[in-house]
Amino acid sequence: MDSKTDAQRMEKIVSLCKRRGFIFQSSEIYGGLSGCWDYGPLGVELKRNVKNYWWRVIVHERDDVVGMDGAILTHPEVLKASGHVEGFSDPMVDCRTCKARLRADQVIEKKGVQQCPNCGGRDLTEARPFNLMFQTQMGAAADESSIAYLRPETAQSIFVQFKNILEVSRKKLPFGIAQIGKAFRNEINPRNFTFRSREFEQMELEYFCRAEEGMTLLDYWLEERLKFYENIGISRDRLHVKTVPDEERAFYSKGTYDIEFDFPFGRQELEGVAYRTDYDLLQHQKASGKSLEYFDEETKQRFVPHVVEPSAGVDRTVLALICEAYSTDEAPDEKGKMETRLVLRFHPRMAPIKCGIFPLLKNNDQLVAKAKEIVGLLRAHMNIFYDESGAIGRRYRRQDEVGTPFGVTIDFETLGERDAALRDTVTLRERDSMNQERVAIKDLAGILSARIS
Ligand code: GAP
Secondary structure: OOOOHHHHHHHHHHHHHHHOOOOOOOOOHHHOOOOOEEOOOOHHHHHHHHHHHHHOOOOOOOOOEEEEEOOOOOOHHHHHHHHHHHHHHHEEEEEEOOOEEEHHHHHHOOOOOOOOOOOOHHHHHHHHOEEEEEEEEEOOOOOHHHHEEEOOOOHHHHHHOOHHHHHOOOOOOOOOEEEEEEEEEEEEEEOOOOOOOEEEEEEEEEEOOOOOHHHHHHHHHHHHHEEEHHHOOOOOOEEEEEEEEEEHHOOOOOOOEEEEEOOOOOEEEEEEEEEEOHHHHHHHHHHOOOOOOOOOOOEEEEEEEEEEEEEEHHHHHHHHHHHHHHEEEEOOOEEEEEEEEEEEEEOOOOOOOOEEEOOOOOOOHHHHHHHHHHHHHHOOOOOEEOOOOOOOHHHHHHHHOOOOOEEEEOOOOOOOOOOHHHHHHHEEEEEEOOEEEEEEHHHHHHHHHHHHH
């Protein structure tokens, strides 16, 4: 696809997200709050499915990982020790002509002269560091002592709680601590929809190990993470692994991979998998004066563990899922005439609604009662949607557009009016193939649950 069609595709995705209630601009009725987004009824379901599946495979299905949920407000000493207060900044340039605030790497150079990418102006300020952390005051006093920060990553509370969690979980190396939660960065130029936001969620695992295991575990976690994306429906050919070169890597990291995805606006990072050595724990041990050592019962040695960190963005994963799922094909309308069908081809595991339930006619009490009975039956197992309004084809299309993988129609055959053998059976329709099959109501929950997972 060329860049024009990619831009159009992105526009259509943003507009679908708003129209069908996935993602809205935050504070929209007041003109919007830049870099902040609100997830609507379908967006929140999709987001939860991503987080729940991550938690399941990273924490519940493993013996060597436990979870935590840390505070967002962070002690300044934590972020001084981690290097964020001093060094978590982007160089920034102001254009004096159009007043745009730009990241220095966005400034364009033509014939050796630096220019503003917005207005072409050449009157630019010198680049100066701009710290990306949001600072706030805690308590009544408004002085240095009351400063707190909104965390720029979830990782630091994991390092700071390392000793407590080690003691209560009684885990042996290698083991991990996982966390999902909000992070905040005052990005100079939030852009590409939710891709670069000022408030976002991360899913981070800090996997502690011995120094000699670091590089092997880095490769192990890269593969695990690639599998995760495939299992939620992102095809491997749209995922790319970038080995971050020495000059771009944090000085303490011995190896970092970026997992990238082909978004309509270009190939961009979804997740970083980094071997951070013992840097973080050593920094906090030094700054706090508290031991963060691990005692190896077998060798009787004490040492500060190393760590491998797969760090993923929830919002970026959700955006990648929507971009991957967005597609159109041809399907017959009510009269058999072919029309364009917009369909989100979500993996059933990720789909916000798993099954639509449709009585053929809304003014037939028996059909409606049967449909409501099925709603009651399935609700305990999955998120379903009941819809009785409009022609059945329209109802299918509305669900195709939000990625609902299955539809159940209750018709006169369900009531046994035409063929007694079909009593208490329904039509089960599959979103992508549009195939329909006849299924007994008593088997529905089992069939759907198996196909979803
Ligand atoms: N603890 C390591 C860390 O935070 P990072 O590469 O800065 O590393 C990890 O962030 C992930 O968090 C990114 O790969 C991305 O998915 C997500 N992320 C980072 N900044 C973001 C932003 N401004 N908006 C949305 N997601 C972001």
